[in-house]
Amino acid sequence: HLEVTLNRATFDKLTRHLVEQTITPVRQALADSGLSADQIHKVLMVGGSSRIPAIQEAVKRITGKDPFKGINPDERVAMGAALQGGELGGEVTDLLLLDVTPLSLGIETVGGVCTHIIERNTTIPITKSQIFTTARNFQSSVEIHVLQGERQMARDNKTLGKFQLTGIRRAMRGIPQIEVTFTIDANGIVNVSAKDLGTGRQQEITITASSNLSQEEINRAIFEAQQYAAADARDKAEATARDRAEQLLYQAEVVKKKIPKEDRSKLDELIKQTKKALKSKDSSQMADACDTLESALAATGVSMDEQYTSTPNTEPDGDYGEDTTYDADFSVVDEENQTQDN
Known part of the structure; x- marks a missing residue:
């Protein structure tokens, strides 16, 4: 004493x-x-x-x-x-009590980026959906890596669970539509589902430990997100620019086969410049090169639908034909137009 x-x-x-x-x-x-x-x-x-x-x-x-x-x-x-x-319990009826999510919830997407679907301090119960797509040709399955936290890169957030969506209809990258839905009930239990809108196949996972965080852990996650915001923004910008560059390079290789030979030299030069920018890992260089290449592709008059009619034996060189699960290798299709119900 x-x-x-x-x-x-x-x-x-x-x-x-x-x-x-x-x-x-x-x-x-x-x-x-x-x-x-x-x-x-x-x-x-x-x-x-x-x-x-x-x-x-x-x-x-x-x-x-x-x-x-x-x-x-x-x-x-x-x-x-x-x-x-x-x-x-239904015994108190004249009072509205609102609970919120302590930290953001999302999934890992191409480049190791954490794409938030439900933001921190969102009132629960809540349901939100977002459309994603594949990042590789003929990809038949994806792994859904569920994350919690405020950081912009997946590696810096907490893993809540992982599951696979298989049986995706084999198609060119960017064609499949995969709807990922997060639902949080009044008890804080999280259900995450992924549905291939083309085949109707669906998988899901239920997470009960998402709210088992101490206030100290929540505060630390928020503080670290603020502390490393600039570095995280750079990493995300590089990953986003790299994904865009890789997609445009693929499109350019396909378009080359559909335009007259005399028009290919300019496109070849732009492809070379974009690859050089890609190796630099400089997001601004990649963005500039992508803008130029994208304009050139638009000027060819070859539509996106025409690009994606290629068959496997007319593919450009690359590892596009494997029937493999690619971790986090799917991309955001519609980040702004999310569906929501609460």
């Missing part, structure tokens, strides 16, 4: 780092809500430690308001849990 008498100044000094840790989530909550401090009507304090004067002073400094003291802070969590239990 240890009993020590401390004055206020010493206590504040010993607990200053703890007070500072509470400031970050308060500011993050304000930023996530889209509200400014002067739009906050009341600040409720939760937990016995909220009685510490330094905590109350920090809250007032950030929000400009004195913490509300009309409810016992030791009882607030229990009262909130009781109300939520009553609402879920």
